[in-house]
Structure formats: C-alpha cells, structure tokens
Amino acid sequence: MPLLDLFFAMFMFFLFIAWISVVFHVLADVFRNRDVGGFAKVIWMAFVIFFPLIGVFAYLIVHGRAMSERRDSDRQRRYDAFADLTAP
DSSP: OOHHHHHHHHHHHHHHHHHHHHHHHHHHHHHHOSSSOHHHHHHHHHHHHHSHHHHHHHHHHHHHHHHHHHHHHHHHHHHHHHHHHHOO
C-alpha cells in the first residue's frame, strides 16, 4: 500500500469518526431539547436516522444556536456544582 493511500485511508477514517460524533451530538440534543414536544422529537429522530446528511444539517441550521446555548448552560451548571463541592 503506498504511503499516500495510507494517509488518505486514515483521513477518511477520521472523517467517519467525526461524522458519527456529530450525529450522536445531534441525537442527544434532540432528547435534551425541552422546547420541542414529543411528536416533533420523533420527527427529528426519524429525519436524522433516515436522511442523515440532510437531517443533521437541517437540525444544525434550525436549532444550532439553541443547541450551543443548552450545552453552555449545562457546562456552567456542572462547573458551579463542582465549585460548590470543592469550596471550603
């Protein structure tokens, strides 16, 4: 196997792992989102599962800002809880 083919295979493997990570983050955010009802969550889940490329990009376009705000607020809440635990 030539060296360039090996680099290309490693790059494609990295992209695949990155894609799986993005899909799992979107699916986790669908469950975490309290602004969306149960039926809408089912629709988003089906859209992401059956049309992954379009579904993920559509979810990121529609809920991207709220997704990052939820992640930041959860991170701040966990940081505050840890700070309360370690405070003298």
